[in-house]
Amino acid sequence: MKTIIPVGPYHPLQAEPEFFKLEVEGEKVTGLEINIGYNHRGHEYLAQRKTYEQIIFLVERICGICSCSHPFASVNAVENLAGIEIPERAKYIRTIIGELERLHSHFLWVGLAGHFMGYNTLWMWFWRYREPILELFELITGNRNHYAMMKIGGVSKDIEDEDISSIQKTMNELEAKTVMFIKAILDDPVIAARLGGVGILTKEDAIKYGVLGPTARGSGVAIDVRKDDPYAAYDLVPWDIIVFEEGDLLAKAKVRLLECLESIKIIRGCLEQMRKGEIETKVEDIPPGEGIGRHEAPRGEVFHYVRSDGSNMPLRYKVRAPSYMNVPSNEVAVKGYDIADAILVLASVDPCYCCTERMATLYDGNKKLTGKDLLKLSWKKTEQLKKKFSHSENKLASLL
């Protein structure tokens, strides 16, 4: 017998609105229907009414966790459009900020994964060591989140010499801790049993669904914008892509954990190679044309498209976040596993719904509903339900 279990619109685990319809037979999941669109904020429309400098701060607020990846892709897009070459020091600073963000985002995910598994110690551990990264952000950029660091033609703030030593100190501490965590997670038999062989996304499916970032790299697809189409300083410092072939949850966790070490490597490389100099080039004006910008966010590739008519506002602005590609792959990854595992599989792609939702379809778009109308609709539906379940109404009436 087929049963449908609704998950959401308020997710039982994450504080973001999305709606999954799990079709189950007994304990086994046989199908999944994904419904998103509860969090549409009209960012693209807003972006078309702001200047290029203001857009950076708008797109920064698309996502709270990876609040540097959208501005990064945005400045890449505008620089691609206008053909701006940025100074070398700005490249290194951008890379450092991007990698620090990947570190704190992966720490957050692994911590949350521990929380979902019921391993709360892991959660507390990771979030405890995520804190120094956020403090580092406050020291360098002036804010724990929403750094306001990106600027068309460079970066808005320089990293000062006295901050470099504190970055290096934090990185040394963090590396020791990350190595310990990796060992602790990989040795743990409970984690291995809970994550190993669960939610397998095969390489074929990964390519078919076009998944990105750690989700793809966990399934043996070696794609990474930082290597495939280098920007900023990613081609100037040595680092490796982490790829695992298994495609299960453990592989995705391993990819993220080992990427933390790679991030530390990139940051160290940047700090070593960084020389004193200019941090921004002067931008004269934006010519008419089209530009694309990409950035490997912690969740995968962020893609921004901008079309200009030569004025200071874009004609069209398009944002595609990695979760848009990753979330549909849950359809195949979740099939055949238990309900308890399904929750972990849904969270394994590190979904970010506020990043994803760029479009909402309105049925009967001309109709405007006020609060009163909505109340009336609600009453109407209650009446309908009452008629449908009239026996329960009688029961209620007798109780009251």
Added chain:
Amino acid sequence: MKKPKLRELGEAIRALIGGPYTTKFPFAPSPAAKRFRGIMVFHEEKCIGCGACVEVCPANARELIDDLEKKTRKLTHIQERCIYCGQCETYCKWEALEHTQEYDLAQLTKEGYTNYIEKELVTCELCGEVITTKDQLLWIAKKVGELAYSNPTLTLILTQELGITEKIPERGEFVPYRSGHLRLLCPKCRRSVYLNEIWGY
């Protein structure tokens, strides 16, 4: 199985000795970093009222309202709309805006969230349009040096500020002749006043 657990035990002991990692914020001060962008303050004496901050603000947290009756320009900073991006601070050439290290915004009343400054406005004597604030005209006069004396608007403002004339004399009906060009005029009216001489009235 047993050996790896020692590692976690070490971490547990460290946590036990070290005490809680969290800060005791409401009971003990937790100062923000030097570069932290907190509550914004105005330095009224430095501000010239040019309105550059209003132009660059991505969140419409700043408002510029010209009051033609009172002849004042009101620059408002609406704290609850502010996204603390620091754009206005970056673009203010006169360092009249500053993010402080204060981050505790919680309070019971809405008072004090919206702070503003008022600047004296100079209007055109002919059409009544806004020229700009008095402070900005003085700044321009200072910047261009003696060249300021080639522009009657700047000269009038400057002589008044230097105490040479107490008040700009009020004249009756204004006829846009060249003879009456020593007035406070907006660039558009000044052009027409000079051109009227050539083209006729």
